Amino acid sequence: MNIVFSKKREEMDVKYIHAYLTESYWNKGISLEKVQKCVDNSLNFGLFDDRKQIGYARVLTDFVRFSYLMDVFIEPKLQGKGYGKLLIQHVFEDEDIKQLPGMLLATKDAHTLYEKFGFKRFSEENKNRFMIFKRNETE
Template identity: 85%
Template structure:
């Protein structure tokens, strides 16, 4: 089986990406139009097996100082077989990413995968440096 990667927006299977994201805990119910807009405004990483998309991630970045890893997923029936690690390795080896000083991400799961690539949970000392704004949230 041949595994390939692409950053080309044109090669991303938008329907496949939408179908996964709309059922994910972080983007449940997201519209196809919003997924298209996210793809258009991000650095995309598609993973393909014999030409069929089996994984995806995107990075929001200014290409100098800031990057935020988002929407990482592998086809559910292929999870646990090292494909997530392969996708992350590809992202970190990418010329647009490898020169950046760091990266943020938010996740409820897969911490052990991300820790293999140097991601750390916020320390007590750093947790008060970060803030979040969420529209329509009370308090």
Template identity: 45%
Template sequence: MGKDFFISNDKNLLNIKAIKSFIADEYWGDGRTILDVEKTVKNSYCFGIYTLGNEQIGFARVVTDYIYFGYLMDVVIFERFQGKGYGKSLIEHVLQDSVIKGLKTIALKTKDAHSLYERYNFKKIGNSPLWMSIDKQKLD
């Protein structure tokens, strides 16, 4: 894939209506209102992926304390852009971001994307069918 996109942390670029519309159709987003999405964006460290013409391709957010823990949530690529590698690019960018890279633990929940996240060193947590993490915390 050529560099036909860019990723930004600028929340002003986010298309909240498109994010809400996509998330509302997912098993984990049922019932979210536009106000819910606005509030989650306001209170999270967000990433948008866009075409060079500024059309939003996808979204991800991390709920974090900016030192120890981050919870990766709402990783989405809008339907017409799926299957083109944008999701992998977005995840790679998020994990290489200086804030996220410095966290001791990054966790997520997924029902159906374990193999995708395993590529990025996420491991299942205990017997949970949903929880995964990258844990760099030293227990010396």
């Protein structure tokens, strides 16, 4: 395998990203147009085997104080082989990211992976500081 990373929007395989995300628990049924809009308005991290995309992550950030890691995935047949760790490590080593004071994320099932990179669950003290607004519960 010839593993390569890219942040270039034009190198992201939006149809591939859409195919994964539309089946994910966090974006089930999302349209291709919405995925394209997400890619266009985020800092993107693609993981490629030669020129074929095998993983993706994006960060929503103001490049000063706030960053939110989202839509992280690895090609299903390659999961469990360390590619997720490689991708997250690459994100954290990025010049745009490593100068930020911290990062948020939400996950249903990958806490152990993210804890290896220093993510922590909200403490009892901090959980009451954060709030969420949802237009409707189906999104």
